[in-house]
Amino acid sequence: MKEILYRLFEHQYLGREEAKTVLTNMAEGKYSEAQIAAFVTVYLMRSITVDELIGFREALLDMRVPVDLSEYNPIDIVGTGGDNHNTFNISTLSCFVVAGAGYKVAKHGNFGATSVSGASNVMEQHGVKFTNDNDRLRRSIEETNIAYLHAPMFNLALKTVAPVRKALQVRSFFNVLGPLVNPIQPKRNMLGVFNLKMARLYYYLYQQTGGDFSIVHSLDGYDEISLTSDFKVITKSGEKMYTPESLGFERIAQEALDGGKTPENASQIFDNVLNNTATPAQKNTVIVNAAFAIQTINPELSIEECIDQAKKSVESGAALKILKKFVALNS
The missing domain is CATH 1.20.970.10 (Transferase, Pyrimidine Nucleoside Phosphorylase; Chain C)
Structure with a gap:
């Protein structure tokens, strides 16, 4: 070395x-x-x-520990992290909204290294027990539309470096790697990146996989669609700029997306969104991210139709029902 x-x-x-x-x-x-x-x-x-x-x-x-969920053709929704904005769990919430809309999701995640709450933090807050057992994961995705893959359980390297990442508390190349090493290697991915240079790197790699993908970046530095600024969406069909207003949303302040100081704070926001009691800023940010994930699965749908599906998943209680069933099955 x-x-x-x-x-x-x-x-x-x-x-x-x-x-x-x-x-x-x-x-x-x-x-x-x-x-x-x-x-x-x-x-x-x-x-x-x-x-x-x-x-x-x-x-x-x-x-990696082998696991096969390919027959479900699920999507993974993930951000690279490391954008220094300490948002609540927008990608993970979007997964449950997409699952509530009737689509299969295989979420690959980890504990937060650069923010208060990563995907695994919020899962743990809800009592979820992580597993790498193929049968349990298959049962979860069949019965609840979602399986959760805690990264260190599928790769020894990620477990080995976890203490170093936690101690450093800064962005590293493991943030870049995370979205690329989902052990099931899904053919559908929605990825949030913290800068456009990173977007081009992922675009090059995703082109080689032959799958469907959307790479999203908010121009003020978020690794997700934040509705705090204009944002870019890159797919294999090309790239397009959007404004929040063009999709019927209000532009919001960055403070509105803060995840709080503890995992418990972020977990409360998580529950509020799925209970449809969150602030409009929190709820709309999740809906717009879920909508672009739905469009990644169904490119023939307009983004307005996808927004309607995502909104319905939250407001009807379907996403909350998925969470409750998922937690009961995986606790």
Whole structure:
């Protein structure tokens, strides 16, 4: 690792196979936490290359616990995190809204590294017990339309680096990797990114998968559609700019999306949204994200039709019913 660090400090890059080897060694415990922290920090000072990202991704996928939900053709809705906005769990809520609208979802998530509450935090707050058992995951997606895959249970490397990520509390290349290493490798993805450079990187990778995808970015730096600014949506058909107003929503203040200071705060907002008692800003942000996920599944639908489906899922109580059934099944 010492030689690799010296090379990286001199602004050199890793080849695809080198990157794969480093991450494999990391998972096998061959590096100290200090070495891992130094390695991770390099990527705060420069961008990750396509070869490095592919190598890291291949290592994680080769080591993953196998699970197969392909017959359900589910979607994953995820943000890279690391946008420094500490929002409530918008992507995870969108998953339940999409499931409430009748679509299958396989959510890959983890504890928050750069925010108060990651997807796994809010699941844990609701009493969910994580599993990597294929039969239990299949039962969950069949009976509730949603399966939750807690990342460290499917990959040793993610578990190994978790203490370092938590201690650093800054964005790392693991934020970039997370959306690419869902162990079931879904053919449908909606991904939020924190800058447009990252959007182009994912666009290049998703094009190679042949699946359906939407990459979203709010121009004021959110890794989701925040309704606080104009936003861009990139699909395999091209890219398009939207304003909140063009979709019938009011532009909102950034403070309206704050997730609070504790996981309990974020969990309360989560419940408020699904109980249809949240603020209009919180509710509409979830609805618009869920709508674009629905359009990723059904590109032939207009975004207005998708917004109606998402709104109906929340206001009819369908999304809340899914959550209650999901928690009962997975506790």
